[in-house]
Amino acid sequence: MVELTPALPRQSGRRVAVLSKKPLATYRYDRWLSHADAEVVLFAEDTPAARAFVKSAQHSYPTVPRLFAEWKRNRAVDEALCAEHDRRPFDRIVALSECDVVRAAELRAHLGVPGQSLESATAFRDKSVMKSLARRAGLRVPDHRPVESVSDLMDFADSHPGGVVVKPVDGSGAVDITVLHSRSEIETWMHTRALTSDDPTDYLVEEWVEAPMLSVDGLMRSGKVAAVMVGSYTTTCLRSLVDLEPHGILLLDPDDPRVAAARAYLTRLLRALPAAAETMSFHCELFDHPRYGPMLCEIACRTGGGNVNSMARASLGIDLEQASCLGQAGCAVPVARALPDPRRRYGDLVLPRSPRQLPDGLECDLPGVVRFTARHDDRALDRPQRAAKVSDYVADALLTADDHAGVRRVYDSVIAWLDEHLPPNSGKGS
Missing domain, CATH: 3.40.50.20 (Rossmann fold)
Known part of the structure; x- marks a missing residue:
């Protein structure tokens, strides 16, 4: 590193x-x-x-x-x-x-x-707590509630006919997230989880939001933004896991209105949550709602996965993990560049583990690919053949171009290149 x-x-x-x-x-x-x-x-x-x-x-x-x-x-x-x-x-x-x-x-x-208090850590870890604090501060969040009983879930679903999402209150990596669109799907989910009628659970239910996703990453200290970069997801992490298809984050151009809107939302959000005085990294995901603008999906006081830290090193000149380590150790962490280098855009791509195994020795030297890494997949035959979380990937790439549109073209070229080198069976639904 x-x-x-x-x-x-x-x-x-x-x-x-x-x-x-x-x-x-x-x-x-x-x-x-x-x-x-x-x-x-x-x-x-x-x-x-x-x-x-x-x-x-x-x-x-x-x-x-x-x-x-x-x-x-x-x-x-x-x-x-x-x-x-x-x-x-x-x-x-x-x-x-x-x-x-x-x-x-x-x-x-x-x-x-x-160091960071339990109150602050809980606010950045428990989705119910973080969204309640954000809503109390006047920020738009999806309608939600803790699943304290089966009747809570059924009542909430009845009032949200467009569908609901059930997720662990402290989950990460899109693990154990389920989208439910009908009463029969809800009943099947409850039976699978063996939920009883009155026992509290560790799940949160919220309204289904149909919107693209933004990734906002950087450093924070004392409830303020110290450094930040804003990118758009090519697809959601959940969709990538369901379809076993690649996904990535592509940094937006400085004058893109989504950048200003996301930074403004983040500034208010950090004020609303209990703040650690020390420098720490953060990873925030926002729905880019077509009608309402930014809406909180979640925020965590840790560095984002995939190549987020590589993008920060290239674009901000900061190693987010090293900076967070120093901050939590009580060291001062000066920030030379609070916003991304305006001359270059960066992006990443990750390929989830699936039945489509990569050929040995695969290398990618397409224009705009800074680094491509294929991991040796020596899984046992009895191991599940599909990723269960977004961090379970078999290949990743760091991409660059002059602007967001250029990075998107590089991303699309790598997708086409992967399709040429992978077996035809996508493994969807396996």
């Missing part, structure tokens, strides 16, 4: 705990925090790649990183961090993965460590 965040003055020594579900070979917290004279104690997910990294001589962590299986559900992670804090207190706790946002906030509250 290229480090492009501006060089910082050396800070006084501090002790920083890092929670990481990220690949350790590319997320070099030890290097990122070296300027702070920080003692970095790493708690990370146990994977073959992580074990190989820890055994190598590549890293400069003062203590051996501690690895944990079943990362998301393993409370031994929290216990180990608390025990280490009791031995010698931590000054900060850093977490870059969305699944660790609330966990890190809970640990800060329990140990009295400064």
Whole structure:
């Protein structure tokens, strides 16, 4: 991972705990925090790649990183961090993965460590909370409500004949999102999820919004935008998963009216949510409603997936992950460029895993393709043959051109090129 965040003055020594579900070979917290004279104690997910990294001589962590299986559900992670804090207190706790946002906030509250509060973390993680706060601030959001019982869902669906969407309140990557258009579909969904008549659930139901999607990404601090770029999705993440077809984000031209509208909405949204004082990255998805303009889908205090960070490095000159790590560690993060380079547009493309396996050694050298990466797909025969979340992709590309229309042409050329190199069976519905 290229480090492009501006060089910082050396800070006084501090002790920083890092929670990481990220690949350790590319997320070099030890290097990122070296300027702070920080003692970095790493708690990370146990994977073959992580074990190989820890055994190598590549890293400069003062203590051996501690690895944990079943990362998301393993409370031994929290216990180990608390025990280490009791031995010698931590000054900060850093977490870059969305699944660790609330966990890190809970640990800060329990140990009295400064940083993002549990109230703030919850607002950026729980879709019901974030949308209620946005609506209270006068921002347009889809009509929604928590699914606290089967009758709640049925009543809400009856009042929204155009269809509803059911999703986990803390979901990400379009996982477990279902669009329901009829009572029979709702009843089938409830039966599949084994919902009882009166038990509360962890789902949110909202009205179906038929609109293109915008991606708004960058850095925030103290409830204000520090750096931002706005792009349009080529299709929704949910549609990409259902059809097992590529999707991407293409940055918009500076004078595109959607850019100003999205930035204005984001500014008001960050004021409405409990703010962390530290610099953190964000990924916001807005419906671009043809009648009402921007409407909140969701916002998260983490870097967007796919090639969002690569686009930020190219367009803003900022590594969002490195900047967020430094900010959460209590370091000042100066921003040299708050808006994208007006001379170039960037975009990305990701191809979900499907029965259409890529040929070995596939390379793409089309004009406008900065980088194309095909991942070796050595899945077992008993593994599902389709992506379950948007981060499960077998190829991705970083694209560039002079303007948005040009990036769109590059994107379309890569789609046509992929169709030539992939087997004809799309695997839709498999």
